[in-house]
Every structure is written in structure tokens, then in C-alpha cells.
Amino acid sequence: MKKHFSEQLSGVREMVLRMGGLAEQMTRRVIQALVQRDAALLADVRAMETQVNQLQIEIDEACLELIALRQPTAVDLRFIAAAMKIIVDMERIGDQAINITERAESLLAVPPLKPLIDIPRMADIAQEMLKASLDAFVNGDDELAYATILRDDQVDQLKDQVFRELLTFMMSDPTTIPRAMDLILVSRHIERIGDHATNICEDVIFMVKGKDVRHQGPLA
């Protein structure tokens, strides 16, 4: 027996949430590995990526089937279109967590350059943004989405701060360069996680308002 349309939509919503939860956990775990210098955690991150990728394919298929067989109305179509866009960003958050994993593998093989302060702070904000973007999606909460987009500036500022600090290390002692480079790249991968959370928020606003907020400059 065929499921009701509303149940199928709920199914998509749940899968998106599951995927987002995994992407969030990947981010948390890889930074934890880096801060606690615990390489064993990195295997978890790789295992979760496989699940994230699999979920993306399943959600895509479910959405296309819904569109083809159910001919959804404007509101439902916007929900499905938003889901299909959001999972692209979530999959790429997973890719970023894997990029950080690769840098962490290299960083954990050598003595630490410095205690990590700003990088975990950046990662915390990026994770909170991701979590908020998912909440905004499930609750159709465009105000939360707007508020979350504004937090991306904090991530960018921390990234600049990390860059300046590591540049000083490199300039004063060239032997720190490889480690400093790895940390700079980690900060850029975290920045991109913030960008993806921003993209998700924009998709939520489009879903709720039917209005495209991309490319409008500052939302002041």
C-alpha cells in the first residue's frame, strides 16, 4: 500500500535531519581529534562520511520520485526543492570534515605548534550555524535562518585572526611553516562549513518566503 503524501514528505524531512546530524557530528569529532590529539577519532569521521553520501543519494531519489509521481503544489514543491539543495550543502560539509581529517592526520604526526584556541571557537560557531540551519528548515523558521546567516561574519573574523597569528609564526620561524599551513587550511575548511550553513539558511528563506535572498549583499 502506498504511503500518504504527507508521510512521504515527513520521511524526506527525517532523512535530511539525519544527514545534517551526521554532518554536524563529523565536524565536532574531527575538531575534537585535533584538539585532544586523538587520531583514533578520525576513523569515526570517515565512517560517517560514507553514511552521509549514501543518505544524499537516497534523499535525492525520494525527492525526484515525489515530484514525478505526486505533482506537488507550490508549497510542497518548494519544500522538496529546498531539501534537494540543502543536501548538496550537507554533503559538502562532510567533504570539508574529510579535508580537515586529512590535515589532522598530518598535524597529529608531529608535535603541536601551539594550543588551539580560535580554531575550536570557529568550529563551534560553524556547528551552531549548521544546527540552527537544520532547526530553521524543519520548523520553516525564516527568522532563525536570517539570524544564523549573520553569524557567518564571526567565523570569517576568526579565520582572519587565525591567519594573522599563524603568519607571524611562519615569518619568525620557518620550521613552523608546514604545521602553520595545515592549520590555516583547517581554518579555511571550517570557514566553508559556515558558508554551507549560510547556503542552507538561504534555501530555508526561499522555501518559507518564496523569495530569493541570495546575492543581495549584507542583510543589515
Add this chain to the structure above:
Amino acid sequence: MKKHFSEQLSGVREMVLRMGGLAEQMTRRVIQALVQRDAALLADVRAMETQVNQLQIEIDEACLELIALRQPTAVDLRFIAAAMKIIVDMERIGDQAINITERAESLLAVPPLKPLIDIPRMADIAQEMLKASLDAFVNGDDELAYATILRDDQVDQLKDQVFRELLTFMMSDPTTIPRAMDLILVSRHIERIGDHATNICEDVIFMVKGKDVRHQGPLA
């Protein structure tokens, strides 16, 4: 009078091509600015980004309207879904060109570190990949899409080469660090353009074959 459905699909195809052409030109122009040390070209890149962003919004709206009003069949729906995914990647190629523009502004304000060889080569390949991905899309040519995905390895190899060379510069002379860092970031932005072209190819294959080739590992 309403246009025929096939005309509307052609309209979408043309807009996607126009957008892709702009993204390609942005990439070419910014690397030209960097190699010829001609900052005047950078204004063109910024102007083109505005057009790219506008086209993304227009194409998205046209696609959603087509889905809502025309209830497309499986083949047409896959085409529309592919278009909607492809334009996300093209918009992000535009973002990468803007990121390179920012690095170019800082690099052109100081004397050159070295003649650029590998970076323009990387950019050439990334551009060719983008062009091929668009050809594959309009012609529904999945073989071209497969062949293009394989080229991404060359981009990655050049990126590693650029990184190793610049690391040597930085280690032997710390005053080169800021410029070397900028060039490393340029190479990573080019790498991401190659990644986006790869994503477009994967979407084309899905469109043609109805088969998801993402996350399958090497296509050997």
C-alpha cells in the same frame, strides 16, 4: 500566448549555457590578470559575477515554474533537476573566481615572487573541464562527462606541485611567505573550480543514465 514546453526547455538550456560561459570567462580573465599583472581586468571579473548571480536566480525560477505548471515526465524532470544542480556549481565557480580576484589584488600590489607556470596550467585544465562539462550537458554526452571527470586528477597533481614549490620558497626566505600563501590559495581556488566541473559532469551522467555516479570512488 504560452510558449511550447520544448521552447521553455530550450530557454533553460540557453540560460545555463550563458551562465556557464560567463563562469568560464571569469576564470580565464582573473588568471590573465594575474599572469599579465594587469589589475584593470579584475573589474570585468566582478561585473561578470553580478550577471552570473542574476542568471542563477532566473534559471531557478524558470525551472520551478516548469515543474509546477508542466508536470514534466521522467526525462524532462531529470533535465530540469540537473539544470538546477549545475547552476549551483556554476555560481560557486563564480565565487571562486572572485576569491582569486581578491588574492590577485593583493599579489599585484607587490613585486612578483616568480613567473607563474603551473598555476596558469591548472587554470587551463579547470577551464577546459568546465567547457567540456557544459558541452556534455547540452549534448547529453555522458562519455564526455566521464572523460572530463578523469582530468580532475591532473588539477590535483598540479596543486600539490604548486604547494611543494611554494613551501620551498617560504622555508628558505620568510619574506616570501605572504605572496607564497596568496599563490597557494589561488591554486586551491582553481582546484575547487575543477571540483565543481566534476560535480557538473556527475549531474550530466545522472541526467543521461538516470544513474548516480557520485561517491563511487575512482571511475577506473
